Amino acid sequence: MALKKTEIYSTLWASCDELRGGMDASQYKDYVLTMLFMKYVSDKYKDDVFGDIVVPEGGSFEDMVALKGDKEIGEKVDKIIAKLAEANGLRGVIDVADFNDEEKLGKGKEHVDRLSKLIGIFEGLDLSGNRADGDDLLGDAYEYLMRHFATESGKSKGQFYTPSEVSRILAKIIGVDDDTPLDATVYDPACGSGSLLLKVSDEAPNGLTIYGQEMDFATTALAKMNMILHGATGADIYKGNTLSSPHFVEGSQLKTFDFIVANPPFSNKNWTSGLNPESDEFDRFTWGIPPEKNGDYAFLLHIIKSLKSTGVGAVILPHGVLFRGNAEAHIRQNLIKQGYIKGIIGLPANLFYGTGIPACVIVIDKNTAESRAKGDAGLFMIDASRGYMKDGNKNRLRSQDIHKIVDVFNSQIALTGYSRMVGLDEIIENDYNLNIPRYIDASIDEDQHDLTAHLKGGIPVADIDSLESYWQVLPTLRQTLFSDLRDGYRECLVASTEVKAAVLAHPEFIAFAEQSLTPFNDWWQANQLSDITKGDRPKALIHKISEDLLARYAHAPLLDKYDIYQILMDYWSESLQDDIYAISQDGWSIGSQLRKLVVAKGEKLKEEPDLIINKVKYKAELIPPTLIIARYYSDEQAHIDDLQAELDTASSTIADYTEDHGDEDGLLADAATDKGSFTKSSVNARLKLASDSDEKDVLHQLLSYFDIETKAKKSLKEAQDALDKAVFEHYPTLDEAAIKTLLIEDKWHATLQGGIEDEIERITAQLANRIKELDERYAEPLSQIVDEVETLSQKVTAHLQAMGVA
The missing domain is CATH 1.10.287 (Helix Hairpins)
Incomplete structure (x- = not known):
């Protein structure tokens, strides 16, 4: 039976619950990920003589299952892991966590019970069907764990993970495409757990040749496991300090790469440890030596030196690199003069786990550097600081934010308040200061009050004109809502509480709502989801249909195509992904299946049952009972x-x-x-x-x-x-035809259409709310307020006189 994203996520997090008491997230992640790795390779490669991983006798997850309840379970689990590690050259990679550590895992019976439960949790997962061709749920689950571990680890220990949303941006703006060959190289000099490298590799159909270096021992092990879990077994991941001891060299020179991506530690104060930049053997500091207590430019210069003459790189750095003075200003000026910097993308604050400060992406392109150095081309800037969603105590980029950044950057689209091409002359005028607000005004216009309107009443025509985008679509609605009051001012003909109802009932709005659904209906007909079959790639499918939906709404009036795109992507994440993964693995027949929910004695049920028959609880795999009841x-x-x-x-x-x-x-x-x-x-x-x-x-x-x-x-x-x-x-x-009707029409289509209808109404509500706000703002002119004050004052005086006070 298909393994759902939600199922594997809940299972993995349950395993964390078993360990959380004895250690913090930066420690228990090693145990959970090691157990995940053992389960995966055992399921995937145990009977595969040609597999990338050899599972030796006595070195499989099944051998761990046999140890449940064993008094020596911790020591024996370590030996099983050691056997697998020895057989595959993974010593120091998968055997980092000590399962016999009584300080972390408890003593005696507590130790035995905790490890037995942990093994039991993973025992229920079947990972043999997981695919590593860009559709692997396991890789997504690894990302899920990384994000949660980084969140819980705190600022000092969360730097091993670059949020996947940011990684996707870097992967999509450096030029990797369907034509990029497998032997093209990608390098990350501060690779952490390796997710950024894998995101870039995923952009090429056949993958890329991966290189990475990471200073932390445990994190290097995570990266190597991550590569194997994603099928990138040939990746070359090396432990060591990139700045003082770069591993990837060719003779006396640094090895150069086609693509480089990096999220190095921000403002590293110890970057010169083991390194004398004034006599650097690799000549990385030609354009200047960074400040001794700030290593941001040290990594940037290392990246530039490590790129081929046609190479492209993208690095995440704090905003300070754009405007700080002294040595950094000197380096920045030299890099701009050389034309190395192709573009800068300003990101929202509080995205990263090691810090809450805002960061930027600096894109380096050596291939086109000459045209910028001559002034023939400019430097493209994006201020994407306002596009995000709240996620607990962090901010996260939405799918629409990512897509917009990538579209605008790759096509060099100028959008007011968001992006523009900045010429070299303008940068020189600003003394090579690249602080984004100097070039892009992303501030929101202040809502101005009209003093005359407050004095005499009426809604200023200028405020009504500012809603021109609505009047272009709903031209006669304006006449329905407003009438002339005096020159330059109008009065609202509808009570402020009735504006929304008046808009919704207007014939032009009804026509607009119908017209706005036409692209969706055309998209739905063009993308026949009934054609999904076993073996299809869900990620390729969602990419195809989401891009099509985005294109169909590119010129829709009033609606933002990215908001429509987000509706689909949200539903994909919530439900559609699980459904299509299940169908691609088990076929449409899985829609007729009910799964009996079994819970061990003393444990709580992790899922809400859909049906309870004779006290037995069942979960519907794809089709909830409400859909069958409705039809x-x-x-x-x-x-x-x-x-x-x-x-x-x-x-x-x-x-x-x-x-x-x-x-x-x-x-x-x-x-x-x-x-x-x-x-x-x-x-x-x-x-x-x-x-x-x-x-x-x-x-x-x-x-x-x-x-x-x-x-x-x-x-x-x-x-x-x-x-x-x-x-x-x-x-x-339920036969296949009935299942398709229930899933495609009653579940998927109804949900998505409902989401778009809500978006149409939201746009309308914005208009109605603005009109209501303007009407109420100027409803009582000063003269009327003065009269009311006078009337009330007279009443108060009369009452005081009656009381004998005045």
């Missing part, structure tokens, strides 16, 4: 809704009745329980003691209401149980 059992559901309404009415009647008669002096006062509530038994108990006829009547009436409620509950439960049983029995009868 096949709408009458039964309507009957249940009626029964629910009857039950609600009965419960409400009881609540009202007990409220009317249940206070201290009420006839039900003595029928309440100790907690002040009323139950059938408490009322019957009081009835046996009651002698007052009025009290008895009230008690009998309440009992009758309880009987009505009990019968309603019984009827509702019987009807719900019957419907659940019918739905449960309906799943196995």
Whole structure:
């Protein structure tokens, strides 16, 4: 059965829960990722004599499973890992974590139970079907863990991971494409866990030849495991200090590469450790020596020196490199004069795990440097600092933010307040200062108030004209909403609370809404999702259909094509991805399957069941019961809704009745329980003691209401149980045609169309809210306010006189 993204994520995070108590994230990540690696290679390569990894006798995950409950489990697990490491030259890579460490994992029974549970969690995963061709869920899960580990590790220990969203930008702007050959080289001099390198390699259909160097021992091990998990077993990852001891050299020169990407540690204060930059044997500091306590430019100069004459690189650095003075200003001026810097992309603050400061991407292009050095070409700048979403205590780039940055940079599109080409002359005028706000004004215009409108009333025509993009699409709506008041000012003909309803009901808006759905309907017809078959590549599919949707909305009035694109990408992440991965692995028939939820004794159920039949809990793989009910059992559901309404009415009647008669002096006062509530038994108990006829009547009436409620509950439960049983029995009868209808039309199409309709309404709400704001702002001119103040003052004076105060 297909392995879902959500399933593997929850499993992996459950494994973290087993370890979290004894150590911090920077430590337990080594245990979790080692266990993930052992499980993956065992599932993938155990019976593959031609596989990249040899799984020796006594060196597999199955051997670990046999150790559950063993008193010596920690020591024996270490030996199993050592066997696999020895057989594959992975000593110092996969055997970094000590599973026999009692300080971290506990002693005695606690140690045994913790490791046994950890192994049991991974035992339930089948990773044999995972593919390493750009569609691997395992690689995505590794990214998921890296992000969470980095989040929990804190500033001092989270630098091993570059957010995947930022990595994707670098990968897409350095020129790797479908024609890039496998032997083209990509290098990262501060590769961390290797994810940035892998993102670049993914951009080439056949991958790239990967090189990386990382100073931290444990992180180097993570990078090597990451490469294997992604199928990049030939990657050359080396441990060492890139600046003082670069590993990739050819004779007395640095090895040069076609592409370089990097996210080096920001403002490294120890960059000269083991290095004398004034006599650097690799001649990296020709254009200047960086400050002793700030190594940002040291890495940039190393990258430039390591690029081929036709090479392209992208490096993430703090914004300070764009404008800091002294030695850095000298280096920056030299690099600009040489034409090496092709572009700069300003990113939002708080994206990275090692720091909250904003960073930028500097793109180096040696191939086109000469034209910039001569002044024939400029330096392209983007200010993308405002495009992000909040994610806990960090900011994250959305799919639309990434796509917009890549589109604008690669096509050199000038957008007001976002991007432009900056000529060399302008940079020289600014003393080679590259601080982005000097060249791009991304500030939001302040909303100006009109003093005359406040004095005399009326909405300024200038404010109405500022909504011109709406009036171009809805030309007569303007006349419907406004009429002349006096020269330069208009009055709103619709009450401010009714503006949105007036807009939605206007014929032009109705036509606009229909027109706005046309590109979606055309896109849906052109991309026949019913053609998905086993073996298809989901990532290739989402790339194809998302690009098509983006193109179809490129010229849609009022709607932003990137907002529409985000609707699809959000749904892909939430649900569509899981569905299509499952179909590509197991075929459409998986839509008819229900999975029994089994939970070990003493543990909690990790998933909410979709159906409970005879106390057995089931989860639908792809099609939730609500879809089957809506299409096949709408009458039964309507009957249940009626029964629910009857039950609600009965419960409400009881609540009202007990409220009317249940206070201290009420006839039900003595029928309440100790907690002040009323139950059938408490009322019957009081009835046996009651002698007052009025009290008895009230008690009998309440009992009758309880009987009505009990019968309603019984009827509702019987009807719900019957419907659940019918739905449960309906799943196995679903053929491929029915499954496709339920999934494609009732689930995917309905959800996506609903999202676009919401976006259309959101755009309309922006117009209505602005008109409402303007109308309310100028609704009371100064003269009217003065009159109201005078009237109120007179009333106050009259009251004071009546009281004898004034």
